[in-house]
Amino acid sequence: MQLKAYAPGIYPRSEALVQATRDLDRGRKKQEEVDQQVDRDYEEFVAVQEQAGLTLISDGLLDWQDHFRPLVDRSDGLAARPLSRFLDTNTFFRAVLVEGEPRLRDPIPAPSLPAGRWLASLPSPYAFSRAAEGAVPAKALAANVLAPQIESYAKEGAALVVLIDPFVARDGNIAELVGALAELPNDVPFALQLSFGDAASVLAALAEAPVEAIGVDFYSTSLDAIPTDYPKEIMAGVIDSRSSALEDPAEIGRFAGELAARNPAGVSLSPNGDLQFVPESIAREKIARLGRSQAALEEVA
């Protein structure tokens, strides 16, 4: 059995890229020098994932300032607003101002990764709407912004689109989310990652959602919350992106075994949210341990 493992979302910037962006803001570096460092970070992150043996490769969204900004910048009718706290972290994002009918003008280019070997990360339509404080329905953002972006990624060979949603597990507004997911194209499979939240209260309602996998944060969700014979793959958030503590692959292995015993449609391994909440040196080691957990479990299987 091949056990899948991936690392979607925003990956932390290296200390070199942190310094480069600081220097850019202080007028000591040019944008092209920062872009060159982004390229070096990107190549390093791809290598780290390949060495770890992850199933699909992520580009790490290294030049994304938050989950929404690149889509906002490339859409008519949307603008970035003042800072908003991201959940209960000390990190902030720019909320979305709706100035007209949202429409993606210019899709974000796909990363230069082999077709069929990479995954894309995007905000879920519900998360996107929440970032706009509900000023535009999730359905409209799905149809007019996310759908053309996903079509573009699909053409460029994305094997999976991970829709990141840090809000819906807290709000419980599943109906709006599921209604919006129906607006997305079906030419690439989706995983819905419920990052940094207790998924217990929404898993039952998501059983029929049009996604292949549900990402569950097992540092906020008890294993007991997973129903037996769950009809979706569980993308198990077994790497804690908000902790500097390094996970023990053996413990992850035991945990994944207990999860599999509940007989969901499948089990894959991932962090419980964007790894940008730990410094890059720690994130790199966490990716390595994710890979070791995956390999150990495959041997057992």
Next chain:
Amino acid sequence: MSDVSFLTREIGSLGKPSWRVKTFAGRPLDESDVADAERWGARLQVDGHERLLELLRSGQFAAAELPEIDDWAVIYAIRLLEQVGLDIVYDGEQRRTEMYDHVAAFARGFEPRGTVRSFDNKYYNKAAVVESPSIDGPQDVEEYEFVRAHTERGVKVPLTGAYTMEDWSYDEHYAHEGALGGSRERRYEARRLFVADVATNVILPNVEGLVAAGADWIQIDEPAATTKPDEVPLVVEGFNAATRGVEAKKSMHICFSDYSALWPAVLDLDDCLELQLEFANRDSRELGTGDDDRPGYEDTLKLFKEHGYPNVGLGVLDIHSDFVEPAELVRDRILYATEVLGDPERIQVNPDCGLRTRSWDVVYEKLANMVQGTRLAEEALNRAPTSAPA
């Protein structure tokens, strides 16, 4: 009835002068740095500041001279706060790196872990707790004693709170084992233990040392207080444990938070004089003393009114803007708060938070107007005492 009067205070940090930043970073000074020291030395009438200018002009700084430069930065900050007319001062936290690192770098039990993004291209350093935190002796007594020796004004010592230290740290000690798939109760208990250890073994010994040295007002800073609304009781437990048995005025500063999450938990704060909160950031800049004129104050002040405890440290200056609040706007914010609370004795006046992100020129103008606006509010209330709300 005695005349109404309000104390005016700062909250904590001021920006550091360029000459202080560059000398500690080992970067060369240029003429503008020396000119800045000269200009502020004259404007603030800092006795003997020619010695600082001489030192800066030498361009050579041995390690032994850095503490002297630090002392000058503190004296300049105290003089600025005095000259604008504040009743209660400190040193603008000139000796501290920043509020989290100041404690994490001093206490045992924390290890630096690296850089994490705050937003856009802004980052902060984060440490992990790796063992139960403790200190060998009070951290800030020398800092306090220097301030005390250099001002005749009242002094309030700001200290980072236990909950914020917990919330802003990685946990490699309390919650690591069994975290995967663990229960919510277990996670909460781990955080409670972390807060309790910081409060009891790091902050309380510092507070006791400060009070023994003569400090009579301790301000506990908890900007993370409502980050996780269901954990506000831990903030309260941390405050109580960090100030237990201490004979001094005790208050708490919180900012940029959802204040509705504070009550009823804060009713259990032991002998907390006041909550110093940020309000101006969310308020209109128009004059007026009606509910519609003061949207940044209405909801939270009504919570203070409803619950009756503690008192309020009224943030009247937006620390994220160079907009200099006119004295009349400060006046109206105070008059509105007085009307809502019905008791001017429950109010003292301060900026929303530390002013470290503003230039000293802007800080000077803002604080001077804050003091002037406070005096205008006092005049208005004392001129027409019978119209003051019951």
